[in-house]
Structures are given as C-alpha cells and as structure tokens.
C-alpha cells in the first residue's frame with residue numbers, strides 16, 4: 226500500500242488495561258491489544274472478527290483515541306496521534322465516528338433524537354442554529370427515519386432497536402468523518418433488521434467514501450459488507466486478507482476452526498458432529514509465551530509453544546501469524 | 555415415530571397496563587419421541603412464552619392460559635399445580651432457560667446447584683444428590699472436581715454445560731432448550747451443540763429447541779416451527795424447510811440469513827412485526843407481505859396441512875395460489 230493511499234496506519238499497537246488484583250494485590254495488566262499492525266486506505270471497509278474478550282472493542286476504541294495506547298503507533302492522515310493530548314485531538318475526533326453495540330445504552334435517554342444529533346455539531350461549533358437544523362433533518366432522511374418530523378422529537382425509548390441504530394449511524398456520520406468504527410452494530414438486532422442496517426451502513430460508506438472498521442463476532446455477515454477481514458484472537462490479529470481470499474483460503478488454524486464452527490442453514494448439519502477444537506481462549510493477563518492459539522491448536526509444535534510467531538505474508542495482501550507458514554514465501 | 559407431546563390450541567395471554575398481550579395464540583404441534591423440533595422466530599414473537607406455557611412456569615399477570623397439552627395420553631393442562639409439579643415438571647419435561655448460565659447462584663458451589671433439583675423435587679438426600687451431580691457433570695464433559703468450584707471459576711461454555719446437567723439430572727423425556735448457546739462464541743457453541751447431539755442419541759431425549767438463529771436450528775432440527783407475532787405460521791420437516799420454506803414470512807426470513815458457503819443476495823423484510831396487543835385482524839404478516847391480497851387483510855388464515863404433520867398458515871395455499 227503506497228503511503229499516499231493510507232488513511233490510518235497502526236503499528237505494533239498495544240493497549241493494556243491496568244487492573245488491581247485483590248485487596249492487597251498489585252496491579253496486573255490485561256493485554257487486550259498486544260501488538261497489532263495494519264494500514265487502512267480511504268474508502269475501504271474492514272471487518273475485525275473475533276470472539277468476546279479477544280480485544281476487538283479495545284482495538285476500536287484505541288484507534289479512535291478513546292484510550293491512550295500503551296505502546297506502538299497510531300498515524301492518521303500522516304500525523305502521529307499516539308500520545309496527542311485530548312485537547313489537541315478535536316480535529317481528529319471530528320474526522321471519526323463510533324457506532325456502539327447497545328443503542329439504548331449509547332444514547333442519553335432524556336434527550337430527543339434531534340438533540341442527540343445536534344450535540345456533536347454544538348461541540349464542534351458547526352453552523353448556525355438554522356444550518357444545524359437543516360443538517361439534522363438531512364441526516365435523518367439519509368438513514369431513512371422518515372417522516373423526519375415524526376422521529377426528530379421522539380426520545381430513544383420510543384424507537385425500536387433497529388430505528389435507534391439508524392440514529393446512532395446518523396450521529397456517527399453527521400460531522401462527515403473519514404473514519405467510522407462500528408462495534409457490533411447489529412448484534413442485538415433480529416436477522417432481517419441486521420441485514421437492513423448493514424445494507425444501509427454499506428451504502429452510506431460507499432457513497433461517501435468513508436473508511437470503515439466493522440467489529441463483529443459474526444463472520445458470516447462480513448463478506449457482504451467489507452473488502453478486508455482481520456481475524457483477532459487473544460489480543461492479536463492472527464490473519465488478515467481480502468475478504469474473498471480469507472474465506473476461500475483460510476490459513477490460520479484458528480480461522481479454520483472458526484469457519485468449521487459456523488453452520489449455514491442446511492438439513493445435513495444435524496447428521497454430523499462439527500470438528501472444532503476444545504477449550505477456550507487464554508487469559509490476557511498471563512497469555513501463553515508462544516502462539517496464543519497453541520494450547521488449542523491441533524498442529525502446535527514445540528516452537529509454537531515457545532516462540533511467538535511473526536506475521537508471514539503468504540500471498541500478496543494475505544498475512545498470517547502462524548509458524549506453519551514460516552518460509553512459505 | 556410415536557408422539558412425546560401433543561399441543562393443541564395453546565394460548566398464553568398476559569395482562570398489562572396497555573392491554574392484553576397475546577404472546578402465544580392458538581399454538582398446535584406434535585413433538586415426536588427422540589426428535590428435535592426447533593422453534594424459530596424474531597425477538598418478542600412468543601418463543602419463551604410458549605416454553606413457559608409448556609412447563610407451566612408462569613408470571614403473575616397471566617390473562618389467559620388454555621388449550622390442551624397431551625403427555626402419554628393425559629391432558630396435563632387439567633392437572634392441579636401440585637400434580638403438575640409432582641408428575642410433569644422436571645420429571646417429564648425440563649428446561650434450560652434463556653440466559654441460565656448467567657443466573658447460576660454466585661455463592662453456591664456448582665455441584666450443589668446441579669444437585670438441587672434432585673433434593674428439591676425428588677427428596678433425594680444431599681450425599682446421594684451430590685454424587686449424582688458429579689456423574690452428570692462428567693456426562694456433559696466437566697471434570698467432577700469442578701463440583702466444588704463456584705460459578706465464577708467456570709468459563710461460559712462450562713457454565714452452560716453445568717446448566718444442561720441440571721436440566722438432565724431429573725431424567726426428563728423432553729428438554730426445552732431456550733437459546734442454549736446464544737451468549738457463547740461460535741466455537742464454544744459448536745462444542746455445546748455436539749454435546750446436545752450426543753446426549754440426545756445416548757438418552758433418547760426429545761428436544762424443543764428455541765432460537766432466533768435459523769442457521770443454528772439446522773444443527774439439531776428434525777422439524778422446524780416458525781413463529782410470527784404469537785402464532786406458529788409454519789411447521790415443516792428439516793429436509794423441506796431449509797431448501798424451501800413455505801410461508802412468505804419464513805421465505806423472507808431465510809433470505810435474510812447470511813451464508814458462508816453459498817453465494818446469495820441478502821434481503822430484508824421492510825417494516826416491523828405488529829404489536830401483540832392489537833394484532834392486525836387478518837393474517838398478522840399481511841402488512842409486510844409482498845403477496846398479500848384482499849382476503850389476507852380481513853381474515854386470519856387457519857393452518858393448511860400440506861403434508862401429514864406439516865402445515866402453513868397462509869391464504870395462498872388455501873386458495874391454490876401456491
């Protein structure tokens with residue numbers, strides 16, 4: 226990827242949460258994000274797939290500088306924002322948006338939808354009162370909450386989960402950001418509403434040329450909505466590739482296990498058992514020294530248990546963090 | 555195959571300040587011995603209410619509770635609460651509740667909690683019950699030393715296994731599984747599904763498997779019932795259902811399911827399900843149905859049995875339009 230085509234560059238990013246252990250115990254660190262590297266081009270959508278506790282939410286929040294990284298680098302539009310103090314980050318906050326998982330929790334219940342959408346405009350001192358009003362109605366229209374007059378003056382609890390997630394999208398987009406992180410934006414919604422919301426997000430993302438990070442535990446939706454997939458396991462990105470390459474040629478044993486675990490609706494499924502590894506992901510306080518998947522991996526060798534594998538680029542744009550591929554290219 | 559459970563015109567309505575919520579309306583189906591009947595539908599369509607009606611664990615604000623539930627030829631709806639508790643609940647029908655792994659008591663040891671149903675409902679002594687609990691923990695793939703641990707020491711998958719052990723320890727014939735894996739990650743989910751398959755064949759259990767996840771139903775279902783707005787709108791054999799759902803709602807719902815292995819265009823159903831307080835007078839799906847015609851808006855379609863034991867509630871079939 227040429228440097229001019231990079232919107233966001235993440236280099237060996239680490240975000241460790243400090244946690245006090247017990248009443249008299251010292252501080253331990255939960256290594257939620259533990260050395261993540263990638264670049265994102267303008268207008269591209271990536272899906273970050275991982276199970277709960279794999280560090281995806283922390284990664285998303287750290288990228289948006291809602292956390293200050295423990296180590297590594299965050300470069301946005303060529304500027305290093307890794308440790309920039311909060312008050313000098315206004316420009317960056319204006320360039321970015323967040324859509325969260327629980328729309329009810331993410332919206333102040335005492336504000337009208339209108340007020341919720343006006344808030345970011347006021348904070349960033351955008352427009353006059355009239356101009357703001359115009360922007361808000363336009364935003365509601367764009368997420369198809371019509372007739373807009375009906376929705377603007379409702380309170381969050383009067384809306385369905387799907388409708389409220391549209392408000393969240395409108396809010397994330399109202400400042401015309403160049404990067405949006407959507408953290409499990411549809412996991413609390415029903416199947417059909419999921420597709421409706423994801424389709425809307427994809428449409429707006431493509432129309433406006435926004436870079437998008439779609440965080441999800443649901444691998445099966447990703448291929449419809451992103452050009453890249455990153456697979457996260459225990460604080461690491463263990464595989465990343467273009468969507469099609471990753472799904473057709475999964476390389477990492479964890480990615481393969483994930484694919485093997487997910488059913489398509491098929492009456493044959495009931496007649497067979499699924500071949501999936503037993504066990505659960507490791508603790509992020511004391512992760513295993515080598516590959517973090519080694520304790521569950523059917524192919525693990527001595528080296529896997531001892532040494533952390535680097536990322537190998539097995540095919541162009543197809544990276545995998547696994548010793549099986551040492552010297553593959 | 556013989557019938558484990560026969561349900562006819564089951565209704566469960568709740569009284570609320572806004573009116574009567576018709577959570578389960580006229581549900582009829584048979585559950586065959588040793589099979590899995592999946593019940594699938596969107597949030598709020600009445601799946602958990604149906605389960606609660608079957609095992610008769612009802613909230614206080616019940617407005618209507620009626621219909622027939624035949625178990626070994628006996629209509630258990632006619633039994634007194636005392637008789638139902640003594641002869642049906644846990645003994646014949648048991649249940650894994652939605653979110654159960656999170657409602658384990660944090661201050662009681664896991665083994666004790668698994669043993670509890672035996673002590674409470676069967677008057678088994680503590681020692682005996684604890685020994686049995688260890689046996690059941692092993693059966694669901696948990697080392698018996700975990701009997702002496704507290705829930706926080708178990709992973710999500712292990713807690714769910716313990717909850718399954720708890721549902722099985724009373725030797726039921728029928729187990730209702732309400733979203734048994736929805737809080738788990740996909741690999742753990744697959745492990746639990748493998749376990750449920752093994753237990754079913756080893757113990758000859760009949761399952762009622764409730765979930766909102768269509769793809770997941772195909773892991774267990776021999777037959778599928780689709781619920782929409784309090785009604786069962788279709789029951790079909792798995793072989794038919796996943797290839798060709800009959801009801802327009804089932805068809806559209808299937809079209810919204812993303813797949814990993816086949817290419818298909820995803821669709822969604824515009825609009826939202828109706829309120830269960832004032833459902834539309836005709837077919838409840840009519841306001842969203844692309845095929846709706848005049849009659850659909852006026853009259854509620856009765857079940858149309860397109861094959862023995864399989865039916866669809868839709869006027870298209872009654873009128874020979876499909």
Ligand SMILES: Nc1ncnc2c1ncn2[C@@H]1O[C@H](COP(=O)(O)OP(=O)(O)OP(=O)(O)O)[C@@H](O)[C@H]1O
Nearest residue numbers: 568570575577596597598599600601602603613830
């Ligand atoms: N005790 C109650 N009093 C009043 N209404 C209730 C009660 N319990 C459930 N309901 C309502 O009955 C309807 C069916 O709810 P139910 O929990 O059975 O649905 P569900 O299909 O299990 O949903 P989910 O997929 O979210 O678990 C909903 O409208 C719900 O709000």
Ligand code: SF4
Nearest residue numbers: 837840843850868869
């Ligand atoms: S009865 Fe009419 S409205 Fe209902 S599903 Fe059938 S065609 Fe659609």
Ligand SMILES: [Mg+2]
Nearest residue numbers: 601602603652
């Ligand atoms: Mg439920």
